[in-house]
Amino acid sequence: MPGALQLILGVILLWLALGLAGVFFPRNLPLVSRVLFPAGAVGALALAAAALDALGGDTQSLVLPLGLPELPFHLRLDALSAFFLLLLGAVTAGVSIFAAGYFRRGEGTPPGLQCLYYHLFIASMALVLLADDAYAFMVFWETMALSSYFLVTSDHTKPEIRRAGFLYLLIAHVGAIGILLCFGLLHGTGDYTFDTMRAVQLAPVWATVAFALALFGFGAKAGMLPLHVWLPEAHPAAPSPVSALMSAVMLKTAIYGLLRVLFDLLHMQVWWWGVVILVLGLATALYGVVFSAVQSDMKRLLAYSSIENIGFILVGIGLAVTFQAYGMRALAALSLTAALYHCINHAFFKSLLFLATGSVLHATHERALGKLGGLIHRMPWVAWLALIGTLAIAGLPPLNGFVSEWLMLQAFLFTPSLPHPYLNMLIPVAAAAIALAAALAGYVMVKFYGVVFLGQPREQSLAAAHDAGIWERVGLVWLAAGCIALGVAPVAVIGVIDAVSGQLLGKTLGASAAGWMFLTPISPDRASYAPFLFLIVILAVWLLTWLAVRYFYHSGMRRAPPWDCGFPAQTARMQDTAEGFGQPIRQMFEPFFRMQRELPTPFDAKPRYRVIVEDHLWYWLYLPIVKVTEALTRVVTLLQRGRISVYLTYSFVTLLILLLFVK
Amino acid sequence: MISWPGLIAQLTEIVLAVLLAPVLLGWVNQWRAWLQNKSGPGILQPYRTLRKLFAKEAVLAHNASPLFRATPYVLFACMCLAAGIVPTLGTDLPFSPAADAIALVGIFALARVFISLAAMDIGTAFGSLGARREMMVGFLAEPALLMVLFTASLISHSTSLATIVEHLAQMKFVIYPSLAFAGVAFTMVSLAENARIPVDNPSTHLELTMIHEAMVLEYSGRHLALIEWSAALKMFVYSCIGIALFFPFGIPAGGDAFGLLLALPALVAKLAVGGFALALIETLSAKMRIFRAPEYLGTAFLLAVLAMLIHFLLES
Numbered sequence: 018m019p020g021a022l023q024l025i026l027g028v029i030l031l032w033l034a035l036g037l038a039g040v041f042f043p044r045n046l047p048l049v050s051r052v053l054f055p056a057g058a059v060g061a062l063a064l065a066a067a068a069l070d071a072l073g074g075d076t077q078s079l080v081l082p083l084g085l086p087e088l089p090f091h092l093r094l095d096a097l098s099a100f101f102l103l104l105l106g107a108v109t110a111g112v113s114i115f116a117a118g119y120f121r122r123g124e125g126t127p128p129g130l131q132c133l134y135y136h137l138f139i140a141s142m143a144l145v146l147l148a149d150d151a152y153a154f155m156v157f158w159e160t161m162a163l164s165s166y167f168l169v170t171s172d173h174t175k176p177e178i179r180r181a182g183f184l185y186l187l188i189a190h191v192g193a194i195g196i197l198l199c200f201g202l203l204h205g206t207g208d209y210t211f212d213t214m215r216a217v218q219l220a221p222v223w224a225t226v227a228f229a230l231a232l233f234g235f236g237a238k239a240g241m242l243p244l245h246v247w248l249p250e251a252h253p254a255a256p257s258p259v260s261a262l263m264s265a266v267m268l269k270t271a272i273y274g275l276l277r278v279l280f281d282l283l284h285m286q287v288w289w290w291g292v293v294i295l296v297l298g299l300a301t302a303l304y305g306v307v308f309s310a311v312q313s314d315m316k317r318l319l320a321y322s323s324i325e326n327i328g329f330i331l332v333g334i335g336l337a338v339t340f341q342a343y344g345m346r347a348l349a350a351l352s353l354t355a356a357l358y359h360c361i362n363h364a365f366f367k368s369l370l371f372l373a374t375g376s377v378l379h380a381t382h383e384r385a386l387g388k389l390g391g392l393i394h395r396m397p398w399v400a401w402l403a404l405i406g407t408l409a410i411a412g413l414p415p416l417n418g419f420v421s422e423w424l425m426l427q428a429f430l431f432t433p434s435l436p437h438p439y440l441n442m443l444i445p446v447a448a449a450a451i452a453l454a455a456a457l458a459g460y461v462m463v464k465f466y467g468v469v470f471l472g473q474p475r476e477q478s479l480a481a482a483h484d485a486g487i488w489e490r491v492g493l494v495w496l497a498a499g500c501i502a503l504g505v506a507p508v509a510v511i512g513v514i515d516a517v518s519g520q521l522l523g524k525t526l527g528a529s530a531a532g533w534m535f536l537t538p539i540s541p542d543r544a545s546y547a548p549f550l551f552l553i554v555i556l557a558v559w560l561l562t563w564l565a566v567r568y569f570y571h572s573g574m575r576r577a578p579p580w581d582c583g584f585p586a587q588t589a590r591m592q593d594t595a596e597g598f599g600q601p602i603r604q605m606f607e608p609f610f611r612m613q614r615e616l617p618t619p620f621d622a623k624p625r626y627r628v629i630v631e632d633h634l635w636y637w638l639y640l641p642i643v644k645v646t647e648a649l650t651r652v653v654t655l656l657q658r659g660r661i662s663v664y665l666t667y668s669f670v671t672l673l674i675l676l677l678f679v680k
Numbered sequence: 681m682i683s684w685p686g687l688i689a690q691l692t693e694i695v696l697a698v699l700l701a702p703v704l705l706g707w708v709n710q711w712r713a714w715l716q717n718k719s720g721p722g723i724l725q726p727y728r729t730l731r732k733l734f735a736k737e738a739v740l741a742h743n744a745s746p747l748f749r750a751t752p753y754v755l756f757a758c759m760c761l762a763a764g765i766v767p768t769l770g771t772d773l774p775f776s777p778a779a780d781a782i783a784l785v786g787i788f789a790l791a792r793v794f795i796s797l798a799a800m801d802i803g804t805a806f807g808s809l810g811a812r813r814e815m816m817v818g819f820l821a822e823p824a825l826l827m828v829l830f831t832a833s834l835i836s837h838s839t840s841l842a843t844i845v846e847h848l849a850q851m852k853f854v855i856y857p858s859l860a861f862a863g864v865a866f867t868m869v870s871l872a873e874n875a876r877i878p879v880d881n882p883s884t885h886l887e888l889t890m891i892h893e894a895m896v897l898e899y900s901g902r903h904l905a906l907i908e909w910s911a912a913l914k915m916f917v918y919s920c921i922g923i924a925l926f927f928p929f930g931i932p933a934g935g936d937a938f939g940l941l942l943a944l945p946a947l948v949a950k951l952a953v954g955g956f957a958l959a960l961i962e963t964l965s966a967k968m969r970i971f972r973a974p975e976y977l978g979t980a981f982l983l984a985v986l987a988m989l990i991h992f993l994l995e996s
Contacts, residue, residue, distance in 0.1 A: 391803065393745045404747070411793055414779070414786040426782050426826075430833055433992065442992040448830065449985045452823035459789055459822075460815045463796045467811060472803030473743060535777055544839040547778040551761070554778070558757035566734070566902050573737030579898055580741075581804040582886060593800070593808030601816040605974050 021071035022079055022094040022147075025102065028064040029143050032057055032136040039132030049128040050117045050488075057136060058113035064143065065106025071099040072516045084152060091210050093149035096516040097281065100357065101146045101273045103513070107499065108265045108364045109139050115372045115492025116258040118485070119379070125172040131256070134171075138164040138262065145270050151200035151209040154274075158196070162189040165267060168259040169251050181250035188247040192237025196274065199230035203282055214282045224283055228290050231278040232297075238271035240324045241331060242301040243634050248324055249308075253316035253384070257375025260316060261368035264323045269360050272330055279338060280521040286342040288437065292444075295335030299447055302328025302454040307609050310461045310602040311630050313386050313595040315374050318465055319367065322410065325454060326363040329425070330356045332451060336428050337522070339435065339444075346524035348431050350515075351538050354526050355424035357514045362409070362417040362503055369406035369496035370465075373399050376489055377469060380482040386465075386595035391474040395482040400470040402493040409500040411462040412455045415548035415555075417503035420510075420536070422455055427544055457602075464598040473589040505549045507536045596628060603630065611636060689770035689940055696944075697763035701916040702726035702909065704955055711959035726912060730905050738901030741802045751798035752899070752906035758791040759913035766920045769943045770932055771842040780839040781829040784921075785822060788873070791910070792818045799895035810894025813970065817879060817891065820977035821869045827984035828869070831862045831991055832925050841924065849928040857994055861987035863926050868980035870918040872973070875911070877962045879973050889970045919954050923947070 035053045042048050071077065071094050081090040094102075116135065120128045141160035148154035166189075170182035200209065202223055207213035219227065233244075240248040252260045279286070305324030312318040333356025340349035374384075376399045383389055393400040409416040429448035435441040474480060485493065503510055515525035526538055537545040566572075581587050603610065611631040617624030656667070706723035713720030740749070764775045765784055779787070796811040796818075833839045835858070836847030872879040875892035884890060896907050924931065930946035932939025968976060 391743065393747065393801075394743065408790075408793065411789070412786070413790045413793060414783055419783075419786050423782050423786075426830075427839070430830065430839065433834060442989065445830070445834070445988060445992070446985055449823060449827055449981070449988075452826045453819070453981075456789070456819040456822040459793055460819045463793055463800075463811065463815050467797055467800035467808070471745070471747070471797060471800045472808065537777075541777070542838060542840065542843055544780050544782075545777040546780060546783050550775075550778040551783070554761050554764070554775075555754070555757045558760045559753045562753050562756050562906070566906070570734045570902060571737070573901075575737055575739050576742050576744075577739050578742060579802045579804050580739075581802075581806055582897060584805075587804060589803060591805040592803045593805075593812055598808070598812050601812065601974070604971075 020077050021067040021074065021099075022077040022092065024067040025064055025071075025094065025143065025147070026079075026092075028060040028067070029140045031060045032140040032143075035060075036133040036136035036140070039129040039136070041129070043127040043129030046120070046128050049132045050120060053132050053136075054113050054117035055488075057139070058110045058117070061106045061109035061113055061139070063106075065103050065110065068099045068102035068106055069513070072096055072103065072513055078149060084156075088150060088152050088209060090153040091149035091212075092144075092147045092153070093211070094147060096520040097273070097276060098146045100514065100517045101269060101360075102143060104269060104361050104364050105139070105142055105146065105266050108368050108496070109262065111492045111495040111499070112258050112261050112265075112368055112372065113492075114495065115261075115375070115489050118488030118492075119256070119258055119375060121379070125174070125256075126167075131168070131171060134164045134167045135259070135262075138168060138259075139266075142266055142270055146273060149211045151197075151204065151211070151214075155193070155197060155200070158193060161267065161270070162186065162193070165255075165259070165263060169255045169263075171256055171259075172254070178254045181247075181254040185247045185251035188237050188244060192234045192244065195230045195234030195237065197234075199227050199234060199278065202227040202230065203278070211277075211282060215284065219283070219285075221287070224285060225287070225290070227283065228279070228287075231275060232294065235271040235275040235278075236297070239268050239275070239327045239331075240301075241297055241327060242304050242324075243638055245301065245305070245324050246632065246635060246639060249312075249317050249320040252320035252323065252371075253314060257316075257371055257378060260320075261371035261375075264320070264371060265364040265368035268323060268327055269364060272327075272334075272356075272360055275334065276521065279334070280341075286338050288339050288342040288440070291335045291337070291339030291342060292440070293335070294331055294338060295444070295447065298328045298331030298333075298335055299450050299454075300328070301325070301331060303450060304328075304609070306454050306457040306461060307602060307606045308630075308632070310457060310464065311599040311610065313599070314384050315377070315386055315389070315465065315469060316371070316384060318386070318461065319370055319374065322458065322461060323363070323367060325458060326359065326367070328454070329421075329451070330359050330363070332356075332447075333359060333421075333425055333428070336425075336432070336444075339440070341522060343436055345434070346522055347526075347539065348428065348434075349522050350518040350524045350526045351424065351431070352428040353518050353522060354511060354514050354538075355421050355428055357517060358424060358507075358510065359421035361510070362421050362500075365496055365499040365503060366406045366409040366418060369493060369500065370403060370410065372489070372493055372496070373403035373406065374469075376485040376493075377482075380484070381479055383476070383479075386468045388476045389469045389474075389479065390472045390589065390592065391470075391479065392482060393470045395474075395479065396470075396484045398490050399485050399493065402490075402497045403470065404466065405497040405500050407462045407466040409504065411459040413459070414546075415504050415552040417500050420504060420507045420546075420548065423536075423546055424538065425451060427538055430544075431539075460602070464595065468593070468595050468598065472592045475589050475592070475594075505552055506533075507546075507548060508533050511536070603628075609633070685940065686770065686772040686774050690764065690773045690775050692940070693767075693769050693773070694760060694764045697768075697913060697916055697920075698760065698909075700951075701912040702730060704916050704919065704951055705912040707952065707955045708915075708959050708962075711956050712962055715959055715963040726908075730909060733900075733905035733908065734902050736901045738903050741898055743802065744898070745801055748798050748801040748898075749903065751794045752903045752910070754794045755791050755910040756906045756913070758787050758794075759910045759917060762787045762917045763913060763920070765841060766917055766924055767842050767845045767931060768920045768924070768947050769940055771846050773842060776840060776842040781833060781841055781844065782826065782839055784841065785826050785829065788825075788914075789818070789822055791914075795895055795907075799898075802898045804898065806894045806897050810891055810897075813891045813973075814895060817872050817973060817977065820974060820981055821872050824865055824869045824977065824981040824984045825873070827981065827988060828862045828866045828925070831858050831984065831987045834988065834991055835859075835995070845924045845928045845931055848925065849931055858987045858991035859926060861983050861990060863922075865980045865983035865987060866922060866925065868976065868983070870922065871961070872977055872980070874915045874918060876958065878965045878968045879976065881967050889967070891970075916951075919951055920947075922954065923950050
């Protein structure tokens with residue numbers, strides 16, 4: 018009977034084999050989409066099942082005879098890895114099935130190669146989660162970055178996509194340097210296995226440096242402010258299933274890395290580390306949501322919303338670190354549970370929405386919100402399933418987004434008990450910022466859904482839009498069902514998360530005191546929430562009202578042209594555009610944006626309205642860095658003379674200097 | 681676990697809320713008319729309107745989707761649920777563990793998102809304009825309401841509304857500065873959330889600055905009746921939240937039958953005074969320009985946050 022770890026490795030090998038099969042038949046679309054991708058989805062389901070099994074069991078480890086001569090690859094499957102593998106498997110199953118119906122002939126990279134990169138990408142993500150030494154971790158981490166780079170640039174004939182890919186690769190590598198240096202600090206004088214790192218006791222200063230490097234490195238991958246600039250460029254550029262995977266799973270591997278270093282390898286917490294993460298998380302959440310409210314490209318909007326959600330998760334981790342530093346373990350478990358719950362929630366609803374935009378993109382060939390509309394009539398499957406994702410991401414009960422938000426706010430309500438005189442006042446006030454970000458997320462999602470799916474079609478060509486195919490539907494249904502299940506059965510989900518908080522914090526949130534239906538963290542008279550009951554009551558009242566209205570009155574109905582206050586010349590162009598819907602946010606949060614506006618006067622024969630919204634950080638932070646780098650490279654080019662004699666002189670001088678040192 | 685008086689209190693509460701909500705609306709309108717030297721339609725007018733609307737056939741736009749037709753029912757269900765959670769006649773409600781103060785804010789958000797989506801469904805200029813404004817008001821009012829409820833939760837160490845009411849009702853009768861700030865913030869938020877002056881004008885639906893009325897322009901017949909009824913229920917529930925947080929005296933702890941008998945007149949009296957106060961505010965103030973609404977709501981939000989800070993500085 019092979020263990021869960023062996024089964025997971027088997028699935029990873031299957032994925033690699035599927036990828037290789039794609040290379041041999043690069044243009045054989047039926048094979049790739051009808052055999053390889055569905056097989057990958059089945060593998061993903063098996064992986065999720067194995068991870069779920071491993072969550073309750075003991076830690077398993079394995080040494081592979083690969084890698085450096087003295088440092089073979091160490092693999093280890095503990096509760097933390099298993100939780101993130103579960104997330105990976107469950108989401109990938111849906112995305113792979115969707116991808117089976119998604120890739121088409123003649124779009125960018127041939128489907129066989131897409132299949133290779135795709136499976137390499139998911140296999141390397143799974144291996145990152147399993148790695149138990151720094152060398153293996155970095156190798157898989159880089160494989161993940163490179164394979165996703167090729168996926169992002171699959172439409173490489175367009176210059177802006179090449180540019181997005183370059184920016185992504187650059188920031189991924191700058192982040193990787195941070196992680197590498199962090200591991201360099203952590204290993205002390207021993208070898209590079211994580212076991213050695215766990216045993217090393219670092220001086221507080223070095224521990225803080227290691228923390229800062231880890232936050233920088235993993236923050237760059239997660240899209241934390243101010244390292245988020247690659248995210249809104251790279252996610253929209255990739256094909257939709259890849260955007261979904263990047264947003265849903267890849268960002269979570271960064272969260273996994275941060276948790277691994279913070280709670281497992283460093284095994285010490287300082288309260289102000291938590292505050293730093295908390296503040297960065299709050300800033301990221303607000304920044305992300307404000308920017309996503311003013312986007313007019315549907316995939317960019319979702320990418321900025323991913324930044325917001327990562328901010329949310331970071332806030333939970335920050336609270337957990339602070340509570341843990343003060344030894345308040347039960348509250349740390351509550352905060353960590355909120356963060357992990359949000360990880361899995363975000364994985365489900367964001368991949369659902371990204372895939373839905375993929376279907377819309379295929380049906381309409383349009384990504385700009387200003388040219389969509391009314392798709393609920395043309396694409397009912399996609400529209401209704403996307404509605405579930407929209408309500409979930411807007412944080413509305415009884416769906417899943419609300420549960421993690423609720424847990425987070427509960428954790429905030431306990432912060433006044435922190436034994437620090439200023440923290441116990443300031444952190445509860447930070448809950449106001451979280452509440453604001455959550456409410457703004459509702460605004461953004463109404464804009465997204467309303468403009469894409471509701472109203473009248475803004476273009477003639479939308480009349481030809483077709484609904485998603487059967488494969489795509491299955492993928493979407495799987496993810497939407499996940500959103501509902503995670504929303505109405507929180508006690509079961511927390512039972513799964515408890516294994517992780519038990520491992521990292523030595524304390525779990527524990528089973529509910531009032532039965533499976535009631536979510537009661539800490540104690541039942543403090544707070545409780547029963548989403549299942551909630552759903553039942555709403556449905557029951559709905560049904561009762563509907564029956565009562567039919568019974569007592571009638572169901573007479575007539576169709577007519579829209580009234581609109583009696584205005585007869587109504588056209589589809591008079592609806593609110595994405596820009597119009599974002600206008601209040603642009604006005605209220607003006608200092609956030611760098612705006613260029615071109616407003617028409619009332620007397621223009623051909624009125625033109627143009628607004629370009631950009632990120633201040635790009636001009637304040639990144640362009641100065643670019644300038645400095647360019648100046649430095651000019652200095653370095655002084656050395657490059659292009660003559661072999663000069664280079665030989667350099668070698669000679671270097672040798673001389675080295676000889677001096679050796680003596 | 682479920683006690684009979686509790687169950688009776690629970691059912692009475694929901695049925696009462698559904699039946700009484702239109703009277704509260706009629707009462708406010710009647711007082712507003714009297715204060716403005718008009719004779720007024722009488723406090724039963726909302727019932728007549730509802731009966732008329734239910735009896736009419738519904739006229740739907742050609743491109744209305746099922747979402748548009750489902751929304752009135754969703755709204756009504758949300759408001760019934762909210763009415764069942766807020767303790768008005770007793771605190772031993774069997775339903776109260778299902779949702780706490782944070783979930784209550786979630787219910788209102790659910791209703792708001794649905795009506796905004798429905799407003800965008802037909803694709804008229806007014807509909808999407810109303811949806812945009814409603815969401816603008818909502819994203820500022822929602823965190824403000826949450827912060828008000830947070831202040832009350834911090835005072836009573838619980839987010840369960842029943843526990844909050846029990847705790848606040850047993851406190852000594854002195855003025856708590858944090859609750860005073862929270863009360864002002866709550867009043868401002870509930871005016872905005874219920875589409876009252878100074879943010880919106882409930883008695884017009886042909887005005888360029890309308891919010892709520894712009895969203896429901898395309899509704900008619902039974903759908904409109906349900907929306908109007910939900911709006912009345914929403915106002916009723918908001919009034920009850922205000923009573924529960926700031927004037928909880930008279931709500932019996934537990935749920936004995938005698939307490940229930942006493943609680944009912946107390947509730948009616950408090951609602952009557954509250955309705956009069958609302959009519960007075962609406963008569964004395966003018967409607968703001970729509971661009972001013974963010975400032976107004978921002979003030980409410982800051983007041984609520986301030987209430988929380990004051991609680992830490994002075995009361996803990």
